[in-house]
Amino acid sequence: xxxxxxxxxxxxxxxxxxxLNAGSGGADEGEPRFLREEDEGDDPVVGVSAVAExxxxxxxxxxxxxxxxxxxxxxxxxVSMDIPAQKxxxxxxxxxxxxxxxxxxxxxxxxxxxxxxxxxxIALDGQDVMAKGVDPVELRMRVGQVFQRPNPFPMxxxxxxxxxxxxxxxxxxxxxxxxxxxxxRGAALWDEVKNSLKKHxxxxxxxxxxxxxxxxxxxxxxxxxxxxxxxSALDPISTQQIEDTIAExxxxxxxxxxxxxxxxxxxISDLTAFxxxxxxxxxxxxxxxxxxxxxxxxPDDPRTESYITxxxx
Amino acid sequence: xxxxxxxxxxxxxxxxxxxxxxxxxxSIVAVxxxxxxxxxxxxxxxxxxxxxxxxxxxxxxxxGIFPVIMGTVFVTAxxxxxxxxxxxxxxxxxxxxxxxxxxxxxxxxxxxxxxxxPSIVYGLFGLAAFVLLAGFGRSIIAAAxxxxxxxxxxxxxxxxxxxxxxxxxxxxxxxxxxxxxxRTIRKVVLPAAAPGIITGSIxxxxxxxxxxxxxxxxxxxxxxxxxPDSPTSQFMALPYHVYAQVTSVPGWNRTLVxxxxxxxxAGISIVSILAAAWRSAxxxxxxx
Numbered sequence: 001x002x003x004x005x006x007x008x009x010x011x012x013x014x015x016x017x018x019x020l021n022a023g024s025g026g027a028d029e030g031e032p033r034f035l036r037e038e039d040e041g042d043d044p045v046v047g048v049s050a051v052a053e054x055x056x057x058x059x060x061x062x063x064x065x066x067x068x069x070x071x072x073x074x075x076x077x078x079v080s081m082d083i084p085a086q087k088x089x090x091x092x093x094x095x096x097x098x099x100x101x102x103x104x105x106x107x108x109x110x111x112x113x114x115x116x117x118x119x120x121x122i123a124l125d126g127q128d129v130m131a132k133g134v135d136p137v138e139l140r141m142r143v144g145q146v147f148q149r150p151n152p153f154p155m156x157x158x159x160x161x162x163x164x165x166x167x168x169x170x171x172x173x174x175x176x177x178x179x180x181x182x183x184x185r186g187a188a189l190w191d192e193v194k195n196s197l198k199k200h201x202x203x204x205x206x207x208x209x210x211x212x213x214x215x216x217x218x219x220x221x222x223x224x225x226x227x228x229x230x231x232s233a234l235d236p237i238s239t240q241q242i243e244d245t246i247a248e249x250x251x252x253x254x255x256x257x258x259x260x261x262x263x264x265x266x267x268i269s270d271l272t273a274f275x276x277x278x279x280x281x282x283x284x285x286x287x288x289x290x291x292x293x294x295x296x297x298x299p300d301d302p303r304t305e306s307y308i309t310x311x312x313x
Numbered sequence: 314x315x316x317x318x319x320x321x322x323x324x325x326x327x328x329x330x331x332x333x334x335x336x337x338x339x340s341i342v343a344v345x346x347x348x349x350x351x352x353x354x355x356x357x358x359x360x361x362x363x364x365x366x367x368x369x370x371x372x373x374x375x376x377g378i379f380p381v382i383m384g385t386v387f388v389t390a391x392x393x394x395x396x397x398x399x400x401x402x403x404x405x406x407x408x409x410x411x412x413x414x415x416x417x418x419x420x421x422x423x424x425x426x427x428x429x430x431p432s433i434v435y436g437l438f439g440l441a442a443f444v445l446l447a448g449f450g451r452s453i454i455a456a457a458x459x460x461x462x463x464x465x466x467x468x469x470x471x472x473x474x475x476x477x478x479x480x481x482x483x484x485x486x487x488x489x490x491x492x493x494x495x496r497t498i499r500k501v502v503l504p505a506a507a508p509g510i511i512t513g514s515i516x517x518x519x520x521x522x523x524x525x526x527x528x529x530x531x532x533x534x535x536x537x538x539x540x541p542d543s544p545t546s547q548f549m550a551l552p553y554h555v556y557a558q559v560t561s562v563p564g565w566n567r568t569l570v571x572x573x574x575x576x577x578x579a580g581i582s583i584v585s586i587l588a589a590a591w592r593s594a595x596x597x598x599x600x601x
Contacts, residue, residue, distance in 0.1 A: 107489060109485065109488065109489060112484075112485065112488055114413075137491050137492070137493055138491065139491075140488065140489050140490065140491040141490070141491035144489065144490065145485075145486075145489035147482050147485065147486060147489075148482075149482060151480065151482040151483055151485075151486045153483065153486065153487070153500075153501050153505075154483075154501075154504065154505050155504075163487070163490060163492075163500070164490040164491065164492075167490060167491055167492045167496060168491070213486070216486075216490065217489075217490070220490060220491060
């Protein structure tokens with residue numbers, strides 16, 4: 001199978017891919033698929049799974065010159081960055097700096113917000129997710145999302161986690177049960193709820209609900225999970241549990257997290273991106289992105305330093 | 314004015330507001346109790362098995378109201394069968410799919426206008442459109458279509474409002490899991506909005522069951538010896554029966570007419586209670 005795709009200039013990131021258009025729900029990892037660069041010039045053919053393994057797995061984003069407009073209002077401009085696979089990347093910046101907007105580009109949730117225009121290139125494992133042939137529904141099975149407020153569905157714990165797999169067409173009860181258990185374990189919730197899977201999700205505490213939402217996102221077996229301030233509505237102990245869960249998860253999935261909490265970004269992320277909208281007349285920009293330790297100890301840009309030391313925002 | 318005087322005066326105003334709003338709310342209870350109590354007090358004497366299961370005699374001065382009850386049941390069922398699918402689908406469209414454009418504004422404006430049309434005008438419209446033009450004659454189907462026109466705005470609005478109450482992030486959670494819009498609506502949004510939709514629909518249908526004007530010209534008759542046997546039959550109906558007795562029957566039987574009103578009110582209450590019970594059973598089943 002040969003699929004044309006856009007590969008950004010970042011050779012290391014232009015790694016493996018799965019065919020988003022395939023109705024089958026993704027590639028079999030054991031079977032190499034082939035892809036071709038669409039760039040002018042030579043057409044190297046690369047075995048996907050081999051590259052993916054060499055790169056340490058699937059779930060890497062490469063953003064090139066991404067801009068977002070709401071109607072006529074350009075809110076975000078020229079974001080280029082790499083989000084490495086199986087690492088935690090934190091997006092920080094003051095309110096209104098486009099963090100959440102950028103996050104929603106990654107699973108094309110902006111499509112659902114009406115008059116939103118996204119330009120530039122967003123490649124997931126080498127494939128442009130904004131290409132016409134890409135079905136956002138399939139993309140979202142690979143790129144899950146956890147929201148700011150815990151938002152379990154008004155159904156049982158089991159049904160909440162089984163919702164994604166059922167959407168993918170899984171019907172067999174034992175298969176669903178296995179996925180539910182695995183996902184709840186992944187979200188460090190299994191031990192607390194294993195005897196009450198038929199309880200209504202609203203009976204859980206806020207922190208448990210948020211971990212349920214993480215489990216729900218894990219159940220579609222995504223490569224990436226986007227988290228939009230997942231702990232901002234939670235108490236410190238629940239926040240701690242979410243952070244522990246994130247630390248566990250990054251061995252298997254890529255995590256992109258928006259946070260207002262500097263300490264949290266410093267604690268849990270490998271990479272930090274600082275965004276800023278300096279005036280409402282102008283769109284927000286990516287100011288700086290780099291290794292978290294570097295960003296928090298010795299940032300290159302003075303604006304980054306003012307922000308993380310609390311001088312504004 | 315000193316600070317403490319200002320505080321005292323503010324507290325007094327607060328107390329006054331509490332009393333005024335409380336009296337207004339309490340008066341609703343008084344009206345409800347009075348109306349229902351009055352109907353029950355005057356009508357309960359008529360209610361027995363024979364009244365509910367036999368046909369009217371002596372132009373309704375004696376006998377029962379069985380065909381009258383069945384007429385209202387059939388017309389209301391017909392109205393529900395037409396109104397619920399159209400109303401709920403239209404509400405879903407407006408809440409979930411409708412773009413913000415001229416066409417959507419036209420739809421909303423039409424609904425508002427439809428809700429404001431007096432019921433007697435619907436009666437005339439039904440006569441012109443369904444009885445004469447469509448050729449249904451005076452019949453259950455013509456009356457049900459007329460009542461549907463009257464009830465649709467209520468059901469559409471109730472559905473749309475109920476759907477809008479569902480938090481946006483619940484929809485987003487479903488979409489973010491790779492669910493389509495249709496699946497999101499069917500599995501998440503509609504079940505969560507069902508209580509509101511059902512409550513609104515029952516209010517609308519109860520209104521339809523109790524209306525006289527829309528069925529006056531479109532199919533209700535004064536006297537029938539049998540229950541209607543097809544959608545094109547004419548029919549007797551509870552509200553029209555009350556109206557016809559009081560206005561057209563010299564020496565009408567007060568107890569039987571109040572009894573008829575009581576049957577109408579009780580029937581609507583029973584349906585509402587059943588719906589409420591079903592709702593809480595649903596909730597319990599999920600919560601268990």
